[in-house]
Amino acid sequence: TDWAWTSFVVFSISQSTMLVVGAIYYMLFTGVPGTATYYATIMTIYTWVAKGAWFALGYPYDFVVVPVWIPSAMLLDLAYWATRRNKHAAILIGGVLVGMSLPLFNMINLLLVADPLEMAFKYPRPTLPPYMTPIEPQVGKFYNSPVALGAGAGAVLCVP
Numbered sequence: 001t002d003w004a005w006t007s008f009v010v011f012s013i014s015q016s017t018m019l020v021v022g023a024i025y026y027m028l029f030t031g032v033p034g035t036a037t038y039y040a041t042i043m044t045i046y047t048w049v050a051k052g053a054w055f056a057l058g059y060p061y062d063f064v065v066v067p068v069w070i071p072s073a074m075l076l077d078l079a080y081w082a083t084r085r086n087k088h089a090a091i092l093i094g095g096v097l098v099g100m101s102l103p104l105f106n107m108i109n110l111l112l113v114a115d116p117l118e119m120a121f122k123y124p125r126p127t128l129p130p131y132m133t134p135i136e137p138q139v140g141k142f143y144n145s146p147v148a149l150g151a152g153a154g155a156v157l158c159v160p
Helices: 002-030 035-056 070-083 087-111 116-122 146-157
Strands: none
Touching: 002 035, 002 070, 002 087, 035 070, 070 087
């Protein structure tokens, strides 16, 4: 289906970029190898918490997908360790490794997701209560009213 392929591409690009940019930034400024794995572990824990929160709200278990960041982060740490102090090589080699491995690790993960369209109809968005329903603005309702015309002309012409 089209949604699956689009989701996979968008998911892969965004998650790879998020891991590489965040972890490389972290590694280059702390200088500590192994921080990409730490960063990925923190992101994984946060996503599990979000998944638990949505599940507690009554959504299905597969409503939130937890990405598989940790193996790719370990490859990034390995690239950083192997290139020692060559920051450009760490970014280039580590970025390529993550960009190639993360989609592979997440492919099975995304195949297990329920059809989003089916989920959208099973779990519709709640409707707003009446007191929160926005009131439509009355734009242009009085554009030919003589009172509005006089008030507008008075405001323009009677400038002190």
